[in-house]
Amino acid sequence: MATTGLEVFDRTLHITNIWLDEIMKTIGPDRHAAWHALGAVLHALRDRLPLELAVHLGAQLPLLVRGLYYDQWHVGRQPEKLRSLxxxxxxxxxxxxxxxxxxxxxxxxxxxxxxxxxxxxxxxxKVADVLPGEIRAFWKEGERAAVEGAAGAAPARGGTTA
Known part of the structure; x- marks a missing residue:
């Protein structure tokens, strides 16, 4: 079912909506808020990464999300030194x-x-490996909790890994 008449646009709209739907499962049914959350996190992540890795990550994003990711990016800046969660x-x-x-x-x-x-x-x-341990552990624990929650598993056993 074509929306725009251009397959590339229809596909990126579809994929972006899938991403927003996943974010809304956590933050609530507000697509506008999900879009802003996506942008805020992507910008914080992008600005923390070394240039080459930031570009490689951007290349993996759906076209519409990629535009959000690169919005207001100043490539000449050094990566931000965000060291803590x-x-x-x-x-x-x-x-x-x-x-x-x-x-x-x-x-x-x-x-x-x-x-x-x-x-x-x-x-x-690769992205997680260049992040400070505290941020990397936060991300890994969040992924683990999501997998366990989706599987209906018991709460995680053991400590946080970095």
Whole structure:
């Protein structure tokens, strides 16, 4: 069922809506808020990555999401030195200003889980590997909780891995 009459646009709209639907499962049924959460997390992530890795991640994103990812990017800037989870979440919160209130941790995890679900696993691993341990562990725990929740499994046993 064509919406725009151009297959490439229809496909990216379809895929983007799948991503937004996944984010809305966590933050609530507000597509506008999901779009802003996606952008805020992608920008915080992009601005923390080394240039080459940021570009490789961008190439893996659906066309419409890729536009959001690159929006307002200044390639000449050095990667931000966000060393802690709190600093990363604060950067995401700054990107969420002007949207409806939402839990920044939940929104961040929803986007990171969506990325891990749709982007090549090797690329996700490379991105996670350059993040500080606290942020990497947050992402991994969020993924683990989602998998266990989806499978109806018991809560995670053991500690957090970095």
């Amino acid at each position: 709190d600093e990363f979440l604060q950067r995401v919160a700054e990107g969420l200003r002007g949207t409806r209130p939402m839990d920044v941790r939940d929104a961040t995890l929803a986007v990171l889980r969506t990325l891990a679900h749709h982007v090549d696993a090797g690329q996700v691993r």
